[in-house]
Amino acid sequence: MNTTWLLVSSSFVFFMIVGLAFFYGGLVRKKNVLNTLMMSFISAGIVSITWAFIGYSLAYADGNNFIGGLDHLFMKGINLEGDPPKILDFMFQGTFAIITAALISGAVVERINFRAYMIFISIWSIVVYAPMAKCVWGGGFFEHLPTGAALDFAGGTVVHINAATTAIVLALIIGKRKDIGKLAMLPHQVPFTLLGAGILWFGWFGFNGGSAYAGNEIAALAVTNTLLSPAAAIVTWAILDCIFVGKVTAVGLATSIIVGLVGITPAAGLVSPLSALLIGFIATFPCYFMIMWRAKTDIDDSLDVFGAHGLGGIIGSILTGFFVSTQWGAEVDASTNQVISQILAVLIAIAYSATATFIIAKTISLFIPLRASDNCEKLGLDISMHGEEAYTDGEGAILITANESEIAKSLIKMSNLKEKEGVLRA
Numbered sequence: 001m002n003t004t005w006l007l008v009s010s011s012f013v014f015f016m017i018v019g020l021a022f023f024y025g026g027l028v029r030k031k032n033v034l035n036t037l038m039m040s041f042i043s044a045g046i047v048s049i050t051w052a053f054i055g056y057s058l059a060y061a062d063g064n065n066f067i068g069g070l071d072h073l074f075m076k077g078i079n080l081e082g083d084p085p086k087i088l089d090f091m092f093q094g095t096f097a098i099i100t101a102a103l104i105s106g107a108v109v110e111r112i113n114f115r116a117y118m119i120f121i122s123i124w125s126i127v128v129y130a131p132m133a134k135c136v137w138g139g140g141f142f143e144h145l146p147t148g149a150a151l152d153f154a155g156g157t158v159v160h161i162n163a164a165t166t167a168i169v170l171a172l173i174i175g176k177r178k179d180i181g182k183l184a185m186l187p188h189q190v191p192f193t194l195l196g197a198g199i200l201w202f203g204w205f206g207f208n209g210g211s212a213y214a215g216n217e218i219a220a221l222a223v224t225n226t227l228l229s230p231a232a233a234i235v236t237w238a239i240l241d242c243i244f245v246g247k248v249t250a251v252g253l254a255t256s257i258i259v260g261l262v263g264i265t266p267a268a269g270l271v272s273p274l275s276a277l278l279i280g281f282i283a284t285f286p287c288y289f290m291i292m293w294r295a296k297t298d299i300d301d302s303l304d305v306f307g308a309h310g311l312g313g314i315i316g317s318i319l320t321g322f323f324v325s326t327q328w329g330a331e332v333d334a335s336t337n338q339v340i341s342q343i344l345a346v347l348i349a350i351a352y353s354a355t356a357t358f359i360i361a362k363t364i365s366l367f368i369p370l371r372a373s374d375n376c377e378k379l380g381l382d383i384s385m386h387g388e389e390a391y392t393d394g395e396g397a398i399l400i401t402a403n404e405s406e407i408a409k410s411l412i413k414m415s416n417l418k419e420k421e422g423v424l425r426a
Helices: 002-027 030-060 086-107 114-137 156-174 190-212 217-244 250-267 273-294 305-323 336-365 374-379 381-386 404-421
Strands: none
Touching: 002 030, 002 086, 002 190, 002 250, 030 086, 030 114, 030 381, 086 114, 086 156, 086 190, 086 305, 114 156, 114 336, 114 381, 156 250, 156 305, 156 336, 190 217, 190 250, 217 250, 217 273, 250 273, 250 305, 273 305, 305 336, 374 381
16 A cells, blocks of 8 residues: 555656646746756756665665765665565655756756756755755754754755755856846746646645655645645735736746645645645745745846745745644644754755855856856757757757857857847747
């Protein structure tokens, strides 16, 4: 029974990669949609390999309070024993590592060098994600805080705060898009975004429910809370939209789903359904106003990864300390010490993720540009980095050769042609 449940949950979480790709892809301009989709899918390839080679071992093998050992290096000892078997635990946790890395891309879409992104997530998944998973879920530091163990049922700190902190630091290092303030950066395909949000919500039932590691009453609670928290966020966001925008927006509705899901993630199997509604309701307010404020600044967190995932994860993690209950499956009840533990975990996660991200990004920049060139950004990353277009309008895609000098010539030629003909393809 436990194995069956985790098999299903692992498949659900993996499907979230598709949901995230469409959620992000719909929000960018059409000249960058393939590039945006591909950043989610390339994460599935790269992080699966780093997780198999060393990531899982650093997260879950015996070690110290901050990092695991090398007992499972190259999947050593990951076998068919146990219920669920250890190899299924590897799979389930691997899907978490993939989606966390993919989340980062939302803050730097339309301008990051794809090759640099590939290198970054390769290193980041080992240096940042694996130690964070060890600290929270692998018997590490967060379980031994002076005020008691910090709680994170399904990834508030490990996934959302971790990825969002990385995303905002990387966005600040790379800088804002050239067209910000000059052109309206409108989503090219909002139905994609709504489809992606729906797939993410569907997959999140496995994300939170599977974290019970059994098809039992705790999984049932986690799945129910995963329904209720986003529901509360949707209604709250819609009301705020009516007040401050004058109409309910589709992008806002899609964003509210994510906020509600992120908010309940650390508490999904630890709090009552009524508490889940309250968490979704409360988390919506700071996220809504953070996103509104960010849009008026020079901070180009393109798809508001920090506003939705980061702040949502922070609020959800702290509220876990207020609402956790032994009557609903937890080992502790809400207390001042528990709230303090949650706050400490949030602050430590932010500090480590931000510092490590800065070091990794700056080191990579010594060898390869983190940012796409101005010409690439102007033409769109789909053509300039992948030699393809999502929408050809019957004209056919332009094939870009692998030779860098030819790429440069092609970009200049296309740029001049577009200026002469007055064709705007973005």
